[in-house]
Amino acid sequence: MSVELPFAPVDELIRRNAGDLRVSAEAAEELARRIQQRGATLATGAAERATADGRKTLMAPDFGVDRTPDKDTLELPIAPVDRIARLDIDDTYRVAMDARVALASILEAYADAVAAAAATLARHAERRTIKAEDVEMYYELEQYFE
Structure with a gap:
């Protein structure tokens, strides 16, 4: 599976949670x-x-969101998020713009939580750089961060 998201906005998400730590390219990837x-x-x-509602268009409420933020306030770009939304669903589905923005918002909040935890793990390891292993370790310890 190829990664649809460009690394620059993901790197920015990690950096806004990293404080004074550096971020490796592998961590962003x-x-x-x-x-x-x-x-x-x-x-x-x-x-x-x-589908349960008899629709072929995904809408923001399908993602559990009633209100969507302004897409210009998000770090994650909408076009790659749209491609991500379509990875595992049938091609007959459409993804409404509000659903794309809702998903981007959800994923950005999720990325912030993971990045903050990865920064904590890097500090705990007494490193100055967030590495991919910190992101991976988050998933091993995820239940403790929730």
């Missing part, structure tokens, strides 16, 4: 991959909810 997996999973659930 690992987080982008994990964001993509999460987005595809969320879109599959949204498609199931849309």
Whole structure:
């Protein structure tokens, strides 16, 4: 599976949670991959909810969101998020713009939580750089961060 998200916005998400720590390119790549997996999973659930309602268009409420933020306030670009939403769903589904923005918002909040935890793990390891292993370790310890 190729990663749809460009690394620059993901790197920016990590850096806004890193404080004075550096961020390795591998950490941004690992987080982008994990964001993509999460987005595809969320879109599959949204498609199931849309189907249950007799629709072929995913909408923001299918992602559990009533209000969507202004897309210009988000770090994650909408076009790659749209591609992520379509990774594991049938090509007959459409993804409404509000659903794309909702998913981007959800994924950005998710990425912030993972990045903050990865920064904590890097500090705990007494390193000055967030590495991919910190992102991976988050998933091993995820239950303790929630």
